[in-house]
Amino acid sequence: MLRRSNGKGWNGRSRVFILLIVATVYLVGIFVWGITMNPVKYGVNYSEKLVSPCIKHLFGTDFMGRDMFYRSIKGLSNSIRIGLIASVISSIVALILGIVAAIWGGWIDKVINWCVDLCMGLPHLVLLILISFMMGKGVRGITVAVALTHWPSLTRIVRAEVMQVRNSQYVQAAYKMGKTKVQVAVTHILPHVLPAYLIGLVLLFPHAIMHESAVTFLGFGLPAEMPAIGVILAESMNYIVTGKWWLAFFPGILLLMAVLLFDGIGESLKKLWNPGSGNE
Amino acid sequence: MKRKQAGLWACIFVLCITLIGCGERKQSSDTKTDVTAFVGTNIFEGSLDPVKGAMSYGYSFTNNALLKVDLNSEYIGDLATDWEISEDSLTYTFHLRKGVKFSDGSDFTADDVVFTYETVHNNQANNENVDLTRIASVTALDDYTVEFHLSEPYSPFFDTVAMLQIVPSDAYDSELFDTMPIGTGAWKVVQYDANQQIILEANENYYAGAPEIKKITLVYMDNDAAFAAAQSGQLDIVMVGANYANETVNGMTLQKFETMDVRNISLPVLEEQTQKNSEGKEVTVGNNVTADKAVREALSIGINRQTIIDHALNGIGVPAVHFTNNLVWASTDTYEDGKVEEAKQLLEDAGWVDSDGDGIREKNGQKCTFNVYAASGDEERYNLAVALAENALELGIKIEVKTGTWDEILTLQNTAGVVWGWGQYSPTVLYSLFESELFLTGGYDNVVGYNNPQVDELIHQALSANNQEDAISYWKEVQSTANQDEPYLYLVNIQHCYFVNDNLDISAETQIPHPHGHGSPIICNMQDWTWK
Numbered sequence: 001m002l003r004r005s006n007g008k009g010w011n012g013r014s015r016v017f018i019l020l021i022v023a024t025v026y027l028v029g030i031f032v033w034g035i036t037m038n039p040v041k042y043g044v045n046y047s048e049k050l051v052s053p054c055i056k057h058l059f060g061t062d063f064m065g066r067d068m069f070y071r072s073i074k075g076l077s078n079s080i081r082i083g084l085i086a087s088v089i090s091s092i093v094a095l096i097l098g099i100v101a102a103i104w105g106g107w108i109d110k111v112i113n114w115c116v117d118l119c120m121g122l123p124h125l126v127l128l129i130l131i132s133f134m135m136g137k138g139v140r141g142i143t144v145a146v147a148l149t150h151w152p153s154l155t156r157i158v159r160a161e162v163m164q165v166r167n168s169q170y171v172q173a174a175y176k177m178g179k180t181k182v183q184v185a186v187t188h189i190l191p192h193v194l195p196a197y198l199i200g201l202v203l204l205f206p207h208a209i210m211h212e213s214a215v216t217f218l219g220f221g222l223p224a225e226m227p228a229i230g231v232i233l234a235e236s237m238n239y240i241v242t243g244k245w246w247l248a249f250f251p252g253i254l255l256l257m258a259v260l261l262f263d264g265i266g267e268s269l270k271k272l273w274n275p276g277s278g279n280e
Numbered sequence: 281m282k283r284k285q286a287g288l289w290a291c292i293f294v295l296c297i298t299l300i301g302c303g304e305r306k307q308s309s310d311t312k313t314d315v316t317a318f319v320g321t322n323i324f325e326g327s328l329d330p331v332k333g334a335m336s337y338g339y340s341f342t343n344n345a346l347l348k349v350d351l352n353s354e355y356i357g358d359l360a361t362d363w364e365i366s367e368d369s370l371t372y373t374f375h376l377r378k379g380v381k382f383s384d385g386s387d388f389t390a391d392d393v394v395f396t397y398e399t400v401h402n403n404q405a406n407n408e409n410v411d412l413t414r415i416a417s418v419t420a421l422d423d424y425t426v427e428f429h430l431s432e433p434y435s436p437f438f439d440t441v442a443m444l445q446i447v448p449s450d451a452y453d454s455e456l457f458d459t460m461p462i463g464t465g466a467w468k469v470v471q472y473d474a475n476q477q478i479i480l481e482a483n484e485n486y487y488a489g490a491p492e493i494k495k496i497t498l499v500y501m502d503n504d505a506a507f508a509a510a511q512s513g514q515l516d517i518v519m520v521g522a523n524y525a526n527e528t529v530n531g532m533t534l535q536k537f538e539t540m541d542v543r544n545i546s547l548p549v550l551e552e553q554t555q556k557n558s559e560g561k562e563v564t565v566g567n568n569v570t571a572d573k574a575v576r577e578a579l580s581i582g583i584n585r586q587t588i589i590d591h592a593l594n595g596i597g598v599p600a601v602h603f604t605n606n607l608v609w610a611s612t613d614t615y616e617d618g619k620v621e622e623a624k625q626l627l628e629d630a631g632w633v634d635s636d637g638d639g640i641r642e643k644n645g646q647k648c649t650f651n652v653y654a655a656s657g658d659e660e661r662y663n664l665a666v667a668l669a670e671n672a673l674e675l676g677i678k679i680e681v682k683t684g685t686w687d688e689i690l691t692l693q694n695t696a697g698v699v700w701g702w703g704q705y706s707p708t709v710l711y712s713l714f715e716s717e718l719f720l721t722g723g724y725d726n727v728v729g730y731n732n733p734q735v736d737e738l739i740h741q742a743l744s745a746n747n748q749e750d751a752i753s754y755w756k757e758v759q760s761t762a763n764q765d766e767p768y769l770y771l772v773n774i775q776h777c778y779f780v781n782d783n784l785d786i787s788a789e790t791q792i793p794h795p796h797g798h799g800s801p802i803i804c805n806m807q808d809w810t811w812k
Contacts (some may be wrong), residue, residue: 044670046591063523064591064666157775224662224683238659240510241504242527 013272015268020268027080030156034077042071042227050239055247060246063239066231072251075227076258082139083208086146090208091201094151099185099193102166112159116152124149128211129220142221146208154200161193195273203266206259213255229255236256296370312811314495315784317517318506320799324475327459330445331399333409335704337795338705339804341480342383343463344444345584346355346393346426347438349705353540353606357436359388359446359464367745369433372441376424381450381485383468390420395449399430410444427664430641433744435751440492466491466807475500475764479623480806491807498803507779516781519799521660522593525777531657534781535786536596537802540604541703541777543664544768545575545652548694548791550729557720565694565720565729572643575677576632576766582623582675583668588773592667593660602763609707609752611759612640623675629677634676641676652697656683661699693727694720700768703796711739714762726769735762785810 046066053060059068101112119127128145136186152250165171166189174184215221216230229251236247271277328334330343338349357363360374380388393429397418400595414437416429420447430437459472461623466486478498482491501509503521508531510518518532525534550566557563569575585599601617603610613789632641632648641648652669654661662683669679679697689698704708712718714735735758742754776794780786787808794801 042664046667046670064663219656224656225681227491235659238504238521241508242524 012277016268016271020265020272023251023265024270027258027261029266030073031077031080031252034074035081037070037074037077042066042074050243050244059250060244062247064233068247068250069149072229072232072254073228075251076254078222078226078228079209079212079230079255080205080258082143082146082212083169083205085094086142086212087144087150087201087204087208089143089147090150091154091204093147095153095158095193095197097151098155099156099162099189102162103181103185103189106263112155116155119149119152125213125214128215129218131217132220135219139224139226142212142215145215146211149211150204150208154197154204157200158193161196162189165189165192199266199270199273202262202269205266206262209262210259211254285420285676309484312516312783313493313626314497315516315809316497317500317515317803318499318501318509318515318519319517319778320519320585321500322798322800323478323803324646325470327458328461328469328472329454330461330463331403331407331452331454331457334461335445336409336443337797337801338442338792339795339797339801340445340465341467341803341806342461342465342469343447344465345442345445346376347442349442349606351790351792353472353608353705355442355792360444365747367746368433369431369726372426372428372430372437373421374426374441376426377487378424380464380465380504382451382462383406383452383483384448384462385485386448386451386476387463388446388448389423390426391423392446392449393426394418394420395452396446398442399447400444402450410440412440412444425702430626433481435748436708436746437741438748439708439802441707441799455750463734467496480685482807484498486509486807488733488807492810493806496806498807508692510779516784517786517802518779519776519802520779521719522596522774522777523659523663525594525596529779531782533782534779535778536775537778537788537791537800538606539703539774539796539801540606540705541701541774541776541794541796542600542603542770543661543699543701543772543774544770545665545668545695545697545767546602546728546768547579548699548728549573549576550694552695558722563694563720567650567695567697568646569648570697574626574632575648576769578626578675579672579677579769580766581617581619582624583671584618585771588664588667588671591670592663593772596773596777597772600770602759602770603702603709604773607705607707609710609755611756611763613760617735627676629748632676636782639673639676640678647678648676649680650697651680651692652699653682653684653689653692654699655689656685658699660741660774661701665699666769668769671802690724693724694729698727700724703794705795707742707797709752710755710758710762711743713768714758715739730762730765730767732762732765772810783812 036064043066048061048065050063051057051061055067058065059072082126096110101109127149131145131148132141135144171184171188174188190208212221213228213233216228217234219234220228222228232251233248236244293327302479324553325679326334328342330340334340344358346358348358350356359377359380361377363372363374365372376390376393383389396411400410401412401415414430414432414434416431419427434647440566445463447457448462460469466488467480468483469478475501480498481495482494484490499515506515506518507524508518509515510532513531547565547570548565549571551571552564552566552568554562555565580601589595589597589599593643601614605612627641629641633643634641638641643681652665654665655723662681664701665681669681672679684692712725714730716731716736719729719731738754738758739763742751742758745751745754776799786802787805790805791802794803
């Protein structure tokens with residue numbers, strides 16, 4: 001009842017909807033802005049080294065006179081791109097494995113569950129570093145590493161969802177009508193698990209972005225010449241001690257906001273698609 | 281309310297304790313006897329055992345060699361007092377210093393010298409820094425005379441002798457000496473905590489008199505952590521990169537030291553092609569842009585080294601176009617840089633013209649652009665390369681700066697530029713830079729693929745010269761001949777920077793020109809340090 005008096009005509013649904021749109025516009029905006037940005041904007045300019053934040057340089061400049069605002073946007077855009085690619089691959093793997101495990105069952109289910117347990121049993125960061133290093137680091141290495149390590153939890157969710165519907169009457173009816181397992185999976189089960197899958201996908205983004213930045217920060221991800229939040233934060237470590245706080249502060253906030261907003265989008269979608277909360 | 285008051289009293293109490301604590305710390309710094317220093321992490325990276333090549337760059341503190349360098353980079357006696365060389369340069373006789381004791385109290389005699397050289401000679405594979413393969417025999421003529429026979433004349437033999445410090449024959453223990461070597465040096469290790477700290481105590485037996493400071497702790501830290509520790513007064517000496525040079529630390533002053541350490545960029549001289557390496561594997565070598573001598577020459581005269589140093593290193597360092605003058609064998613013919621028009625003309629004459637107006641020249645469809653790699657984690661070299669790239673753009677040459685681990689660089693060094701650091705007393709570095717036979721033999725030798733029979737011949741003559749003067753003149757000729765082809769683009773002779781406690785005198789007048797060592801060489805004269 002408190003909600004109604006606060007909302008003044010805005011119900012929960014539309015508030016969630018607005019949050020969703022704002023977050024999406026913000027993230028897509030940064031993504032597109034970064035991709036289309038002219039590299040000159042964050043290029044070196046030795047006449048303006050280590051300028052503290054001002055109107056001209058909102059986030060200040062670094063030791064090479066690179067504008068940190070544009071560099072951070074470009075870096076975040078790079079992170080989002082890698083996060084997108086990696087989590088899409090990861091989620092598709094999860095979707096296929098989850099459905100296959102639940103429908104076919106038997107030893108296939110067991111093997112897939114073993115793989116899930118194996119991947120979840122290993123410390124995430126160690127696995128990421130190993131794969132990234134093995135693939136020669138850089139964009140390819142980090143993308144493959146993130147893609148290969150983020151499917152297990154989503155696989156479990158998809159598998160559980162499929163388990164719920166596979167014994168329902170309409171699925172059994174489809175079998176009785178002579179449909180194969182593949183046909184049933186695609187036409188009857190996939191649409192049912194799609195909402196859970198999409199929410200899982202969106203909730204993967206923040207993980208993927210955080211892990212990309214973390215591995216890059218540790219020096220096993222993107223190379224130093226590429227603008228990326230991890231690189232920026234690693235470089236800033238050398239300057240924090242001399243009081244150049246803006247080098248770490250703003251890019252850090254930017255990364256945090258992106259992660260929180262992705263998380264917000266995921267949660268909003270969950271609320272909208274969940275029959276229990278969708279009509280509030 | 282009572283509780284609040286109690287909290288207040290607790291706060292005041294803690295504050296008082298802290299203030300008293302601060303007061304005490306200040307008091308103790310007036311009567312300080314020991315020194316805590318951060319001089320980079322180089323010392324922690326390998327064994328301290330001279331037999332395995334430890335501290336061969338000339339700033340050892342636990343052991344002494346027969347010879348050492350003086351302030352003019354010339355060799356003077358350390359454990360040897362004088363020496364004779366035979367006419368044919370195959371026999372070297374060293375007369376040893378008498379009355380020298382090891383830190384365990386035993387006497388230093390010719391047997392220890394023979395033992396050290398034979399151990400290294402028999403286990404050459406364990407020691408990549410001191411090459412004794414040309415020694416035929418080492419014999420002790422009496423307790424204080426040692427005779428070396430060489431299998432062939434080898435002019436850099438003094439460099440070799442100065443690199444190898446003597447270990448005691450009866451107390452040598454390969455495992456123990458990795459961390460706590462026994463030697464004749466001014467210091468002995470009393471505690472070794474891997475990647476944390478090395479605690480040194482003055483060796484009361486040191487032949488030149490025990491150091492005045494009795495205890496020095498060398499700590500292992502990250503650069504930024506070390507700087508923070510210095511700011512909070514925990515360190516007496518802290519090595520800093522050029523990026524901290526404009527900072528100030530209370531009670532400490534920035535001191536800069538001359539080095540012989542140069543930074544240059546290798547520019548592959550071969551056209552792109554495949555060749556077989558020493559393991560018989562086909563590898564791609566060469567670079568079509570840097571293979572053009574005009575490009576290399578335009579870079580060497582067209583860039584402005586002082587601007588690059590100002591940009592990348594906060595102005596710390598000296599522009600360099602060859603090895604440094606503080607080396608006796610270094611070529612001294614210098615030239616002016618910053619001649620942009622001349623460099624542009626050179627490129628245009630060679631056919632490099634900017635026809636599509638993007639600011640970068642082309643020739644036969646080939647853009648004038650190439651990659652330069654800097655070791656990842658070495659911010660200084662990365663900054664240098666970026667500043668160079670910015671400077672070279674003015675000439676219409678686009679340099680893409682990339683970073684890679686040394687393992688990656690090993691596979692890229694023959695096709696792209698790499699930022700290198702060189703600083704050593706021995707002229708044998710010229711052999712590894714220019715000798716054609718060393719190309720593709722693995723390691724970091726002659727990465728550019730330089731092949732000039734005349735230079736090879738000069739190197740051979742220099743190595744086998746039977747007196748120092750001839751050797752030096754050959755080495756200078758090697759450089760003046762090879763440098764005409766500009767296979768390496770010299771940029772800067774770096775300087776080492778340290779913040780030093782104002783009350784500590786680190787005897788700047790007895791510091792040798794610092795060899796390569798990422799800031800560690802300041803310890804070369806620890807025995808002369810005193811508290812004011």
